[in-house]
Amino acid sequence: DTEVTQTPKHLVMGMTNKKSLKCEQHMGHRAMYWYKQKAKKPPELMFVYSYEKLSINESVPSRFSPECPNSSLLNLHLHALQPEDSALYLCASSPTFSGRFHGYEQYFGPGTRLTVT
Amino acid sequence: AQKVTQAQTEISVVEKEDVTLDCVYETRDTTYYLFWYKQPPSGELVFLIRRNSFDEQNEISGRYSWNFQKSTSSFNFTITASQVVDSAVYFCALSGIQGGSEKLVFGKGTKLTVNP
Numbered sequence: 001d002t003e004v005t006q007t008p009k010h011l012v013m014g015m016t017n018k019k020s021l022k023c024e025q026h027m028g029h030r031a032m033y034w035y036k037q038k039a040k041k042p043p044e045l046m047f048v049y050s051y052e053k054l055s056i057n058e059s060v061p062s063r064f065s066p067e068c069p070n071s072s073l074l075n076l077h078l079h080a081l082q083p084e085d086s087a088l089y090l091c092a093s094s095p096t097f098s099g100r101f102h103g104y105e106q107y108f109g110p111g112t113r114l115t116v117t
Numbered sequence: 118a119q120k121v122t123q124a125q126t127e128i129s130v131v132e133k134e135d136v137t138l139d140c141v142y143e144t145r146d147t148t149y150y151l152f153w154y155k156q157p158p159s160g161e162l163v164f165l166i167r168r169n170s171f172d173e174q175n176e177i178s179g180r181y182s183w184n185f186q187k188s189t190s191s192f193n194f195t196i197t198a199s200q201v202v203d204s205a206v207y208f209c210a211l212s213g214i215q216g217g218s219e220k221l222v223f224g225k226g227t228k229l230t231v232n233p
Binding site for chain 2: 031040041042043045048050055056088090092094096102103104105106107108109110111113
């Protein structure tokens with residue numbers, strides 16, 4: 001099973017709302033990622049969790065707050081977003097072993113298409 | 118710094134034509150990994166292939182083939198006898214280490230349209 005699931009598929013929210021995106025994988029992967037993708041652009045890395053600890057934050061504004069409650073689940077909490085935050089948000093996972101570079105492929109979920117009004 | 122260049126922004130072919138997508142990369146690392154991903158209109162990125170820097174053997178998988186040449190820092194992708202279902206955006210990516218974690222650097226992507 002190489003499936004990464006994401007909910008919801010679509011989300012429309014106002015600038016004062018608080019919402020959360022959810023990502024789940026059951027492949028035993030210990031690295032999980034959040035990407036943001038604007039139309040006609042490549043995915044941009046936002047956050048990386050390794051063994052449930054935040055290891056990379058690509059200078060993402062604080063209105064995006066990631067959370068990794070356990071090894072299978074990754075959340076992205078959204079608050080006071082701007083219209084320019086409208087994008088496709090992709091979650092991915094990969095195996096990881098600390099201390100060695102393996103270059104494992106990442107498996108992506110179908111994404112959440114977010115519209116901020 | 119690592120960089121991936123996909124010079125072809127868009128390619129349009131007629132079904133059954135062969136098409137090659139170019140990818141050129143830059144890295145100072147001696148160990149690195151290269152990938153190709155497919156993103157159909159539905160949005161999900163689909164992993165196609167992973168290649169490490171020590172393995173320059175070309176690979177063929179059905180109608181897909183990959184040509185890795187370290188001498189020119191290229192990792193090109195060829196689709197033989199293209200089909201309408203191959204229409205998608207294709208991303209080439211390079212893996213590197215940052216903050217103790219592995220990180221993918223993507224090219225800008227090539228949009229392939231296969232017309233019937």
